[in-house]
Amino acid sequence: MQPSTLTLIFALFVVASVLTKLWLSARQIRHVALHHKEVPAPFAADVTLLSHQRAAFYTIDKLRFETLSTAVSTAVLLGWTLLGGLDALNVRVRDLLMPHWGALPYQLALLGCFMLIGGLIELPLSAWFTFRIEQRHGFNKMSWRMWVGDQIKEALVGVVLGLPIAALILWLMGQAGPQWWLWAWGAWVSFSLLLMVIFPTLIAPLFNKFEPLQDAELEQQVGGLMQRCGFKAKGFFVMDGSRRSAHANAYFTGLGSAKRVVFFDTLLAKLTHGEILAVLAHELGHFKHKHVLKRMILMFALSLAGFALLGWLSNQVAFYVALGVRPNLSAPNDALALLLFMLATPPFLYFVGPLMAQLSRRDEFQADAYACRQASPQQLSSALLKLYEDNASTLTPDPLYARFYYSHPPASERLAALARA
Secondary structure, X not given: OOHHHHHHHHHHHHHHHHHHHHHHHHHHXXXXXXXXXXXXXXXXXXXXHHHHHHHHHHHHHHHHHHHHHHHHHHHHHHHHOOOOHHHHHHHHHHHHHHHHHOHHHHHHHHHHHHHHHXXXXXXXXXXXXXXXXXXXXXXXXXXXXXXXXXHHHHHHHHHHHHHHHHHHHHXXXXXXXXXXXXXXXXHHHHHHHHHHHHHHHHHHHHOOOEEEOXXXXXXXXXXXXXXXXXXXXXXXXXXXXXXXXXXXXXEEEOOHHHOEEEEEHHHHHHOOHHHHHHXXXXXXXXXXXXXXXXXHHHHHHHHHHHHHHHHHHOOOHHHHHHOOOOOOOOOOOHHHHHHHHHHHHHHHHHHHHHHHHHHHHHHHHHHHHHHHHHOOHHHHHHHHHHHHHHOOOOOXXXXXXXXXXXXXXXXXXXXXXXXXX
């Protein structure tokens, strides 16, 4: 295929994905604004008009910010590719480092420079969202000092964890022969599994404090629920989420016997013991139906297909030229291929999103049904209502927007299913 044809296909998908995003966001804003003056009838007895309107304004503000983010990310994507940004960066890094440091250090430096520039571009947007959007609606609890500290820690963790796996994959691309992509995929899967094991004990504590659950009554009830459901965990922990945000949550983390149950302190402050048990039963439902394992297998299968595709594209000169990069003649192109693949795939994968969201919504209904058998449907329903209200989640999403994006069923559908249970 000619480079010009590939360029046209890429540009069409970029335009189509951006226009679809903007159209769906406009629908969502219009729908939420249209219904913000009155609480929907199914929620009228439980949700105040003030809370309903707060959720509407928060949703609209986030969507407007996402529109700005879409414009910036699209400009950055085109700048890196068709406008020659990655090509210019590659020439400078290659000419400066390749003669003195060799192939692998040059390629790692290229990846590092790309990530650094991308991170600096995203930094103002992240700060704006935290200190304007989240703070305006009462969710942000971070100081500037804490936020800057988090950015530094995230960058250091990214270097410590990302540099070795990047070096290994680049080495495999250069040394493992035509089937390098299969070895690289195996390395990526192993790295991902390792992250799941070490995240609870080595990474998460860098950002939050985790203390054993002190509520003896709740701990006993949680332990009894998990025993009834046939699950074991290494412990029940409370995370100081209130230091950063007013949002509430609970989750399982870790892999195998290293799994932990983590409650946000904000969740414990807002829900009763019965409601917490119902929320936990929902999470247990995901494990009972093997949703986590199935999703992991699906992700690994998709990543295998991605590595195989990259293995083929990396040998096609048209792949580089079509995306605005002149391939190296006297240096490896492996890092360039990785970066171009990372840049080019999101516009194509965007249209796979609705299918993934549909699968996720199906899983949520199954987990809710399991929770209803192990705990109280009424308690789960009241817990979800509190979480919808406290997290300012709109009760009136645009149906098409919800079908396209929502990984969880809209409140009306989810609570109606619980009412039937």
